[in-house]
Amino acid sequence: MLHLRSIYRFPLKSGQGESLTQVGLDALGVVGDRRWMLVDEATGRFLTQRADPKMSQLSALWNASGGLTLSTAGTAALEVEVPDANTDLRGVTIWRDTLRVPDAGDAAARWLSAFIGRPVRLVHVPLERARTTEAGYGRDDDKVAFADGYPLLLIGQGSLDDISTRLGRPLDMLRFRPNLVVEGSEAFAEDGWKRIRIGDVEFRLVKSCSRCILTTIDPQTGERDEQREPLMTLMSYRKQEGGTMFGQNLVNDSHGVLEVGMPVTVLE
Structure with missing residues (x-):
């Protein structure tokens, strides 16, 4: 069964993240x-x-x-x-x-x-x-704070496990700075989801997330990987039109509270 494995918040854009067991959602995503x-x-x-x-x-x-x-x-x-x-x-x-x-x-x-x-x-x-999200994705009234383009980012734990296996070493999920991590699905299953529900909140998955050099920075030390990993490995099999994709941008359609362990239901 799919469930919410982790919740992260990044109060300052590009600052350190904090792991949470419970969090509220408002019109701009994670409070x-x-x-x-x-x-x-x-x-x-x-x-x-x-x-x-x-x-x-x-x-x-x-x-x-x-x-x-x-x-x-x-x-x-x-x-x-x-x-x-x-x-x-x-x-x-x-x-x-x-x-x-x-x-x-x-x-x-x-x-x-x-x-x-x-x-x-x-x-x-x-x-x-607040800004509006990128035209052509989502709805015209979708809002975002200082995230790159969308209020929330979701990654499947299976997807992280896949890139870690290919690279030959475990990777910290914080390299990819998601808000929500879902466990129980196959690698990159989230690519095919359009709508999900966690608790009482429904979400729309509106666009894949194109990854950049930031993924090569170790979140624990601040050091950049000399081989530009894991980005180079990702590029070898996740490069698509528009970029090297890892994770899904999403928008919450209501407010509510999320807790680690909540079931995740794929609606579409």
Whole structure:
């Protein structure tokens, strides 16, 4: 029987993930997921591990008020409150999207600039300022926070086991940064799913996830694999039109609560 094996949240885009046993869902997916982002102070362009692998060592934990607790080895932690949704707006760019979102203030900027090594700002996206998902996939009113394109990412445990076997060593699921991991299906069975239900919540699977160099960064050490693995192995058998695919982007059609161990039903 299919069941929900793991739940992950990434409060800060490209920061460390946190494993959860239970989580709520709202209009932007997992509550607190990718609601915060680092941007270059001068240009407003978003930062990720693709160019700054050390972000993998940055802990940014979500708290009940929606704020962040920033911490990293050797530095005192910093509590960051959610900024007002309509003041101190900063223009930012994430992929092809440009938007104006609240800036988290100078204290957070100083702390994070010292960590990154150049001037950066921390921004937050409230629901009313969220982006819409990519045109041509899903519905016109589907929303996303600072995730690359969609509010949720699902991967089957069998798919991870498959790439690990081909590579000859076990891989950490966090390399692929999913929100939901489903166990009990064959490798890449999720490629054929269109709608699923977990608990009382239904989801639409709208697009395969194209993978990039970020998968070659060890989430535990922040080091990039010299052989560009596991991306090279993935490319050998998962390259399709549009990219090297691993995992499925999805949208939740209602709010609710998910718990590890819940049954997963394929509706279509």
